[in-house]
Amino acid sequence: MSNDALSKNLWNEVLDFDLxxxxxxxxxxxxxxxxxxxxxxxxxxxxxxYKKFMYLAATSDHLVSPSEIIDKVWHQHLIFTHxxxxxxxxxxKVIQHVPSLHSSSDFERLSNARKYTNEIYRKVFGVxxxxxxLNEDMLESLDLPKAKYKIRxxxxxxxxxxxxxxxxxxxxxxxxxxxxxxxxYVFNLFGIAISAxxxxxxxxxxxxxxxxxxxxxxxxLEQLTCQELIYLENLHLRSVIYISLSKLLKxxxxxxxxxxxxxxxxxxxESVEELTVYETLKGTEPGTFPDLIYKLEVKPYYNRTKNxxxxxxxxxxxxxxxxxxxxxxFCVLAGVEMIAFLRYLTxxxxxxxxxxxxxxxxxxxxxxxxxxxxxxxxxxxxxxPSYYAENVLSDKDEQESDDWQYxxxxxxIFPSMLTSLIWEERKGRNKWPNDGSGGSCGSACSxxxxxxxxxxxxxxxxxxxxD
Numbered sequence: 001m002s003n004d005a006l007s008k009n010l011w012n013e014v015l016d017f018d019l020x021x022x023x024x025x026x027x028x029x030x031x032x033x034x035x036x037x038x039x040x041x042x043x044x045x046x047x048x049x050y051k052k053f054m055y056l057a058a059t060s061d062h063l064v065s066p067s068e069i070i071d072k073v074w075h076q077h078l079i080f081t082h083x084x085x086x087x088x089x090x091x092x093k094v095i096q097h098v099p100s101l102h103s104s105s106d107f108e109r110l111s112n113a114r115k116y117t118n119e120i121y122r123k124v125f126g127v128x129x130x131x132x133x134l135n136e137d138m139l140e141s142l143d144l145p146k147a148k149y150k151i152r153x154x155x156x157x158x159x160x161x162x163x164x165x166x167x168x169x170x171x172x173x174x175x176x177x178x179x180x181x182x183x184x185y186v187f188n189l190f191g192i193a194i195s196a197x198x199x200x201x202x203x204x205x206x207x208x209x210x211x212x213x214x215x216x217x218x219x220x221l222e223q224l225t226c227q228e229l230i231y232l233e234n235l236h237l238r239s240v241i242y243i244s245l246s247k248l249l250k251x252x253x254x255x256x257x258x259x260x261x262x263x264x265x266x267x268x269x270e271s272v273e274e275l276t277v278y279e280t281l282k283g284t285e286p287g288t289f290p291d292l293i294y295k296l297e298v299k300p301y302y303n304r305t306k307n308x309x310x311x312x313x314x315x316x317x318x319x320x321x322x323x324x325x326x327x328x329x330f331c332v333l334a335g336v337e338m339i340a341f342l343r344y345l346t347x348x349x350x351x352x353x354x355x356x357x358x359x360x361x362x363x364x365x366x367x368x369x370x371x372x373x374x375x376x377x378x379x380x381x382x383x384x385p386s387y388y389a390e391n392v393l394s395d396k397d398e399q400e401s402d403d404w405q406y407x408x409x410x411x412x413i414f415p416s417m418l419t420s421l422i423w424e425e426r427k428g429r430n431k432w433p434n435d436g437s438g439g440s441c442g443s444a445c446s447x448x449x450x451x452x453x454x455x456x457x458x459x460x461x462x463x464x465x466x467d
Contacts (some may be wrong), residue, residue: 007059013090014055019047019083025276026300032076033304037311038138040304041223046073049132051127058091060120063115068136082250139315141219147323154327162334169338170345177346185343186360193336193364197371200329205376208383211321221384226407229388231305232380237297242422244273245405246414256417260288262416276301289421312381329375333368340364
């Protein structure tokens, strides 16, 4: 057999090696995603690039060096000792992890290793994925610079400035304000407020859409799963869990006995999603619907989705692009508030009734707070889901799957009994007794697990071990 054939066979074996075996609730991929706050597809791609790197390490006579992201995969695989040992047997040698010594000679050695790795990678696999090989973290692919000032700090300064400016503005505009009688002032105030809210809403949607259209190409946002989109759209895990239960009900893996879920006897578990639901039901069977939801919400399989999407939301809110939107909204709404506040001060100074304008001021304050809070969620709940609905879901096969149908149509695709339970839970009508058991994380290491590998110095590359 030729060397080319041998190399091809080796790569096929490396590619087919499943790091997630044996099946468990907290397998390699889920643990990797949770600890690094990665999306499901990005985790899969990082593992694939890790396999490519290890293949190059096994077939090369020179030192090769991983990227920061690949190094994170490598670190975790080293913790899964049995899996790593089996993987090295396939590679034909034990690949040693060599830490950096942070010396000048070591820097030169690593620099040469990186250059060689880039060259050999291009010869064997083609162009390197930039987001895996050049970035230190998944979120860097968005290329959104961080805002100079925190939103909380700007809000505090804005409130103090509002108070400081209100008194000189009061003396400046008092002669004009007293000429406008009620209820015309209040009517005009709400007309201005409604116009401001409508203008800001349209403006925010257009600007957020422009930002996402600019950054989504080539980033992890381009490869979100349906579960991740559903979580973004609702910002809670219950909606993600509903689709899991719906699929299991449709596939006759579980059944509803009245308002309680039960496992079908002798059903073979085929995925982590099924295993998570099965193990939860075993611990509380027969389980009521609310109790089952509470317990599933803390399971690793679902927390992977929550962690990655919450990390994205936090990153986006801290960006300069979003900060500009928030600051402009805050200033416009503060201006509307000032119009009401100046009228309030004028009424007090003239011993006039101020109940109506005070009520209007309170209503505007509450609406402004709610509007700004909604703005912090808008890119998740509207912009990205709308982008997928308009630009990504053009494949009919994808649209016909249960997951994407739920994303597009909501609970209408669910079995009627499940839909009834969801609506009862949402309305808070269920009065089912709790079995007294608390939520269980279910976080257990799979084979080769153990405590998490803490932060360490950057990886120095690897050298081939003994054959």
